Structure formats: structure tokens, C-alpha cells
Amino acid sequence: MVPPMAESFEITDEMRSLIGIESDPWTYEVTTTSVRAFARGVGYTDPVYFDLEAAKAAGYASLPAPPTYLGTAVFIPGRSNDTFSGPKATGPQLNPRDYGLDGLLDGGTETVYERQIVAGDVLTVTSRLSALTTRASKGLGVMLISTSETEARDASDGSLVATQRAQAIFY
Amino acid sequence: MPTFADVNVGDELPELTKAPDRSQLVKYAAGSGDYNPLHFDPDFPQAIQIGDNIIHGRMKYASLGELVANWVGPSGWVRAIACQYRGMDMRGATFTCKGVVTAKREEDGRKLVDLDIWTEDAKGAKTTPGTATVVLNG
Numbered sequence: 432m433v434p435p436m437a438e439s440f441e442i443t444d445e446m447r448s449l450i451g452i453e454s455d456p457w458t459y460e461v462t463t464t465s466v467r468a469f470a471r472g473v474g475y476t477d478p479v480y481f482d483l484e485a486a487k488a489a490g491y492a493s494l495p496a497p498p499t500y501l502g503t504a505v506f507i508p509g510r511s512n513d514t515f516s517g518p519k520a521t522g523p524q525l526n527p528r529d530y531g532l533d534g535l536l537d538g539g540t541e542t543v544y545e546r547q548i549v550a551g552d553v554l555t556v557t558s559r560l561s562a563l564t565t566r567a568s569k570g571l572g573v574m575l576i577s578t579s580e581t582e583a584r585d586a587s588d589g590s591l592v593a594t595q596r597a598q599a600i601f602y
Numbered sequence: 603m604p605t606f607a608d609v610n611v612g613d614e615l616p617e618l619t620k621a622p623d624r625s626q627l628v629k630y631a632a633g634s635g636d637y638n639p640l641h642f643d644p645d646f647p648q649a650i651q652i653g654d655n656i657i658h659g660r661m662k663y664a665s666l667g668e669l670v671a672n673w674v675g676p677s678g679w680v681r682a683i684a685c686q687y688r689g690m691d692m693r694g695a696t697f698t699c700k701g702v703v704t705a706k707r708e709e710d711g712r713k714l715v716d717l718d719i720w721t722e723d724a725k726g727a728k729t730t731p732g733t734a735t736v737v738l739n740g
Binding site: 477479515 | 663681686
């Protein structure tokens with residue numbers, strides 16, 4: 432079955448009202464096991480991401496988190512997103528499927544770190560929808576582009592560890 | 603490992619080439635928690651529509667992170683990394699991560715190096731252009 436394309440699509444006031452609403456905080460534990468799993472998934476071969484002795488010899492307190500990794504994808508049945516793990520966003524939701532937009536692509540990602548994340552860090556993460564725009568595409572019809580902003584703070588002292596902006600494309 | 607004094611604008615990072623097969627895409631799904639079937643299930647409707655499973659954009663982002671991390675090593679850390687997913691790369695397709703130094707600057711006592719980074723497909727198209735900033739310890 433090939434899904435239909437959206438021929439026309441407009442952002443409604445109801446959708447705009449979702450911008451800025453902050454999610455409930457979610458705890459991400461960065462662990463040696465989760466760092467290894469991420470590094471293996473990307474295809475790293477440097478032992479500092481896998482072997483504690485190698486990491487310590489290189490000067491890290493524990494296994495360093497590779498860039499683009501923010502924390503374990505914590506999955507809790509009923510409380511996490513089934514497909515993308517992590518938390519289900521709280522409050523009223525953007526539901527592009529209700530508007531005939533069944534497809535999803537990643538548009539872009541930007542992460543700014545305040546320090547190196549290492550296994551043993553516990554991060555408190557909140558996110559919010561920060562922008563909605565549309566774009567016409569020849570192949571995929573009218574697309575909805577949503578930008579979300581995620582903040583990760585050190586759970587022990589509340590200091591900012593990382594900020595991430597991500598664009599999702601619904602079509 | 604790079605030192606701030608020795609890094610020059612125009613320096614190229616050692617390239618990193620990948621061709622993730624379905625097994626690798628499953629490993630990335632497990633490591634990242636992104637189980638969108640678009641990336642590994644050949645029967646998923648959007649995969650049929652597109653023609654095959656596509657490599658996670660975030661896996662290309664992570665590969666650009668690996669490119670930069672391999673270059674910096676323990677002599678510094680990645681301050682910022684960003685990319686845009688402009689073109690799809692299909693399961694099994696070869697892509698190469700590349701980077702070049704665009705600026706050196708000192709800010710708040712930190713020694714910063716700015717980079718242009720990107721992935722190139724087999725035809726030379728930049729499917730995932732981006733930027734990064736690293737902090738060098740010395």
C-alpha cells in the first residue's frame with residue numbers, strides 16, 4: 432500500500448497553540464552499557480567508547496558519550512513513545528496523521544554541549560515545540576516542518592549540559 | 603591529536619567511509635532507541651514508497667560526530683555539532699564523512715576550532731551538510 436500525499440495543508444491556530452508548551456521532565460541515565468550500544472550502532476572502533484581501562488588511560492572519568500548522543504533511550508511501557516523510545520510528550524499533542532500526513536522524515540539536528548558527557552551522568556531532559564512551518568515538495572506534497580528544542584541538565588546540580596534543536600518533517 | 607597551535611584553516615580531517623547494511627541499521631536502532639521501521643523493515647509502506655529502507659538521518663549525524671571525535675580524540679571535546687538531512691542514503695549505500703577547518707578562535711578562555719562537515723554519497727553529492735565546533739585543551 433502506498434500512502435497518499437497531502438495536496439494542500441495549512442497550519443491551524445490549534446496547532447500553533449502547542450508551541451512553547453514544555454514537557455514533563457524525564458530522566459536519562461548515561462551508562463557504560465548505553466554508551467557501548469550507541470557506539471556500536473554508529474560503528475565506532477575506538478576502544479575508549481567500549482573499554483573502561485582505555486577510557487581512563489585517555490583521561491576520561493568513565494566511557495565518554497560519543498557526540499550526538501544525549502542519553503539512554505529510556506523506554507517505559509505505556510509512558511514512552513513506542514517507536515522512538517524516550518518520553519511521550521505531555522499535554523496537548525501535534526498529531527500530523529489527523530491531517531493526512533502519515534510520513535515522517537528527519538530534517539536536521541543541532542546540539543550544543545556545555546561539557547563532555549560521560550557514563551555515570553544523570554540528565555534531566557525537557558522539550559518543547561518551538562516552531563511550525565510548511566514547505567512544498569515535488570515528490571512528497573506539502574510537508575509540515577516542526578522544530579523542537581530539548582534541554583538536558585545535570586540532575587545533581589541543575590547545570591545545563593546540552594541543548595538540542597531538531598526538525599521533523601511530516602508528509 | 604590536534605593542538606590549537608598546529609591546526610590551520612583549510613586542514614582536512616581524515617575521512618570516514620561507511621556502508622551500513624540492514625544489520626548495522628538494526629544496531630543503530632537499538633543503540634539510539636529510534637525504532638522507526640522506515641530504516642530496517644522492507645515491508646514498511648514508506649520504505650516501499652521510497653524504494654528501500656533509508657539510513658537514519660541521525661546515524662549520518664552520529665557518523666559525522668565520529669569523524670570529528672576521531673580527529674579530536676582526548677585532546678579536546680565537541681562543543682557543537684549540527685547537520686541538515688538534504689538527501690536520502692539507501693540501506694547499504696556507501697557514504698563518506700568529510701570535514702575541513704574553517705576558523706580558529708578563542709572565546710571565554712576556550713580554544714575553539716570551527717569545522718564544515720558533510721557526508722558525500724558515491725556520486726559526490728553532499729547529502730548531509732553541517733558544521734561543528736570543537737574545544738581543544740591545548
